[in-house]
Every structure is written in C-alpha cells, then in structure tokens.
Amino acid sequence: MSGEGGPAPETLVVGTGLIGTSLGLALTAAGWTVWLEDANPEVAAAAAAMGAGSVYGPSGDGSGAGPAIGLVIVATPPLALAETVAGCLARFPAATVTDVGSVKGPVLAGLRERGADVTRYVGSHPMAGSHRSGPLGARADLFVDRTWVIAPHDHEDYDRTALIERVAGLCGSRVVLLSAAEHDVAVAQVSHLPQLISSLVAGRLNTVPYQHLSLAGQGIRDVTRIAASDPELWGQIVALNREAVRAELEGVQQDLADLLAGLDNTTAVRRVIARGREGVTGLPGKHGRDHATIWEPVVIEITDAPGTLARIFADATRTGVNVEDVAIEHDQVREVGYLTLSVDGTEPAARLAAAMAAAGWKLRA
C-alpha cells in the first residue's frame, strides 16, 4: 500500500475484458507484475497472450498458495461488481481492492450489505472504452488523457487512495476525486441523461413518414447520433444508477412541462433557447479554454475521388489558417459531400474561403 515512491504491488486483474486487459497491458508496460483471472479461463489466457500479464494460479513452490497480491482491480460487468469485490477482499486480506465500473454507489452499498472490509476498498472509474469489447480489442493506451474518477469514502485510508492515483497516473489518466454519490450524479447528468434523451427523440423517427424524413438536416442527426447504442449495456447502467437517472429525467420532465405551458409566450420560448446557448458554452473546450467557442464554418464541396481530402488539406495548410474542427456531410442523392472546416474568427475564415476558392475548390454557403 505504498505511495508514489514505493515498490509496485503484485497486482491481480479480475475480469479480463476490454478494460481489464487494457489495464493489464498498461501496468505491464510500466514494469509491474500483473496476474489475470476471468470467469472464463480461455478469456484470461487470451489476455495473457496479448501481454497483459500471467494467468493467476497456485505458486510453483508447492505451497498451494498463489503469489502475494497487494492490489486487486475488479473489472467485471457492472452487475457482478459488488459480489466480486467482496470475494476478493476476503480472498486477499492484505490487498487494496478497487473496481472500475461506471456506477459507484451500488458497489459500496453492496459491500456494506455483505459486511465486507470496506477499509481496503477504493472505488474508481476510468472513463474510457471503445465500441469493442473483450480482450482482443484492448490497448495499453486506452486510458491516456482520459478522466479517471476515484471515489474515496469515509472508511478508507489515504495510502490506498494514493495507490489508485498512482495506477491512474501510470495509465496516463487525469484523476478527479468525487464521492461515490457525486460521481453517480455527475455521470447521470453528462452521460446517462443525454443518452436516454437521444434515444427517446430517435425512437420517434420510427413513426415519421419517409417523405418527412427527406427534410432532415444536420440538427436531428446531431441530436440522435448516440442513439445507436447497446441496449443491454445501457439497461445495466440505468439499473445501477436508477435514482440519479430518475432525478435527471424528472428535471427534464419539469423543464419540458414549463416549455409547453409557456409555448404561447414568445419571450418564454426565446429564454429557453438563450439558456441552452449559454449552457452549451459551459462545456469544456479546446486545450484548457474554459468555454467551447462557436467557430466560423467554411464549407467545401468534395467528391469521393481518391486523394480529394489530401489535396484539400494540402491547400488549406498552405493558407496558414488554422483549422479547428472538421466535419463531413454527405449529399443524399449526388455523389458529393460537404466538408466543413471550422475556423476561429470571421476574418481568418474569409481568408481561408477566398484562398480555397482561388485554388479551384467549390465553396458552399
């Protein structure tokens, strides 16, 4: 349970899916000794084959005991976490045990219910992932530059939290300390609520006539982009974070009722739009700017011809104007796309537009 300067503890990863295996890869790369365990021995073997560590088992010294584990990282599916953490706290009476699930309160509560030794438990949540699952999609750099929340509680000692901060640091993550309850509220606000709202809006498209869909522009696409999500995973997440999610949904329900009640009042409607505009500039923006900037778009018509994007960016680079963001919208009938280069400021955007037009590109409004 040493802090920054001490020797690395022998570490056991329980659950070698995408997250567990990636943690194993990251810690192995940092020189730690990592052991791997999974409900399915073949999955643990696959993780070991990828270089995430060695399969955990009895020591070769004949004692029948395994290696002396100092840290256990539990990375099972969400619903199995409390049970597995409790089991590991019992199996390894000297170890610090952490988990990496996306909802923290239920794990802590589950441990208390089971009378487990929560003084050796530190909940955490590395906010990383990919659309892949299982050990084969794992990467040592999965957690680089990601936010890693650590959720200390009353009954643990600081050295154990410091150990998990050390793990997060080795993985390249940025630590944010929040209580379990605060963490669960935060993810309900910035992740779970948007997901559910996006799904609700997208679900209505099932009853919109095809002719009406032909009027759809980029706005509805943005709002419904994350609706293409995994029902099984989100069923579990909502089940675990139910009360925080319920509070957020009830908040939106109230806001929606207020909007409907005031719909005849143009001033009230304007206020809703203005408030939304204010809220969105509060999202963290680029490189430490506190607020997301609203950039000036330069739109260029492009074809599928090979090398088009390469030539556009070569020409754009020559102008010396910095491109902050990039997006492509595809035309629904003609085989063209519209490439939007976002520029910080009206004047540089005008310069870029003029230069690209001079280079022969077709600018769109």
Place this chain on the structure above:
Amino acid sequence: MSGEGGPAPETLVVGTGLIGTSLGLALTAAGWTVWLEDANPEVAAAAAAMGAGSVYGPSGDGSGAGPAIGLVIVATPPLALAETVAGCLARFPAATVTDVGSVKGPVLAGLRERGADVTRYVGSHPMAGSHRSGPLGARADLFVDRTWVIAPHDHEDYDRTALIERVAGLCGSRVVLLSAAEHDVAVAQVSHLPQLISSLVAGRLNTVPYQHLSLAGQGIRDVTRIAASDPELWGQIVALNREAVRAELEGVQQDLADLLAGLDNTTAVRRVIARGREGVTGLPGKHGRDHATIWEPVVIEITDAPGTLARIFADATRTGVNVEDVAIEHDQVREVGYLTLSVDGTEPAARLAAAMAAAGWKLRA
C-alpha cells in the same frame, strides 16, 4: 405563368436578406430579369450591387408604372409574410406570388383572413440558409442540392405550381410536394423538436458543477450542438408553428413519462434504447442509401502542427481505404486532438489502422 418551355416571367423579389438576395443571384445567373425591393432601400441597393437584380421602381417611360411583373417571391422575416404576400397579390393582379418562409400554414391562413386572391399564391420553402444573414452573405448556389418544399393548396392552378418548380429547378434544388399542414408537421418533427430538446438539455448544464462537466464526453456534445442557436429566430418559428410543435413536444412528454414509469424495469429501458437505435437508422444516409450506416472508427492522435491534417490524409489516401466521415475531438488539457476517420467495415478499418500505424501515426482506441 408559363411552364417549363415558356419565356421567363419578370420577377420581383421582396425582402433582400440572405434568402431573397441568393434567389436573385441564382435567377439572374439563369438569365431571368429580376427586380428587388426591401423595406430598407439601402438593403435593396446592396443586393443589386451584388448582382442579384435591379432596384424596383417606376419605369423610365414616364408612365409611372413599374415593369410588368409575372412572379413575386416574398422573402421577408416570418412574421411579415402574410401581410406582404397579400399586399403583392393586390399590387400585381397578373402575377403568381410565392413565399419562402419556414412555416406554411399561417401564411395561407393569413391570406384567407385578408380575403386575398389565394388562387395566385403558391407557398414554398427552400430549406437552405447559413449562419449569415443579410444580402452580403448571399450566394447563387445557396439552394443547390437542397430540398425545396412546394405546398400547393386546393385553390391554385397547376401552372402556377409548375412555375415555382421551375424556379426551384433553376436554383438546383430538389422539389418535394407537401400540403402546408404536412410541411409544418414535417419541420416540427425533424427540425423544431430536435432544436427545442437540444436547448432544454443544454439549459440544464447551467446548473451542473464544473467538476461534473469535466466528465463530459462526445455524447453530451452531440446532443447539445444545435443549442447554440438564435433565440429571436427560433422564437418566431415556434410562434408560427406552435400547434405542430406542441404536438411533438407532447409526444416526447408522453414518451418521457412512460420511460420514468418503467425505469425500474430493465426490459422496458432496453426497449427504449433499442427503439432509438432502430429510429436513427431510418435517417437518409449517403448517396441514396436508405439507411445511415454505423461505421467503424479509426482514431488518430494529432497535434496542431501545420500540415498535420494534410499529411494524415495523404497517408490515408495511399492506403486505398475509403474514408466515409471525419471528426475531430480536442483534448481538454494537452495540445492534441483525436481525428476519427470513419470506415465502412471492420476489415478495411483494420487495414487503415495498421497502415497508419506503420506510417508512424499514433492510433488511439
């Protein structure tokens, strides 16, 4: 009022903002004679200076009458449309009059209330625009490849509708015919509802603590992207399309109540996510594919260094793998970005990833 083959009518554009001036530019480029009028004579003069037509006024022949107008296109702000269209129907007893506003029902109703000659009126809505306003941002190609809705009603004759279809065709747009009521429902469904929902969700961010905002990922950003909209414009749009918007908001209100009522039931929650996933694949996708494909992302870490995007796309082109979509996400602290290249298929994505890694780029999960 001739159809496709006949001589072009002398055309008057009333309201030379972005849309009106762009129409003037497009029709002038097509060889039509276009006259311009605006409540502010300086704005009309600016539009004429851009090449959108000539300022409308008494003929030089001393008769005191203006040119013989065959078509009037009214492009004033939304709330002024019915009054202006009625005025033009009276001023030009031989002309077809159309408007280009984003809500159609109230214009027709306003004309009937005023006892105007609706047999010469054809409502339409070219679905184009840009973040700019006023004549100086106008472009002749503003309407190319855009959807242009024409909303014929019972009391007009087909030749007049055909004339507006001809105008839309000259501007490069694709015509969709919908009744005024259907049009207003359609834009409520695919444009107005997503805008208001996005604004509601974004508005809640004003009360989310800064530390919680640091957990925000791409999902909340997608859902709230269009919240950065103009309160004045949207106040007018909602005021004009109030009942269709109300119906959509009440629909979401019901869906939200159902979700809350079933929140304890994991199967019910999974069904909401699954339904949303289904709905979003109904949005028109690329080049005539009926359904938006869910692509495979290849994520590359990039810096702000000039030429980075150019070199990436040069390397990507060499791989021969087609890039379907592009997006950039900015890191909140380090001066790096994550460029996501979307590829159609796991195998080509793997090939692209391998080739870019071999070329020295840093791939992210």
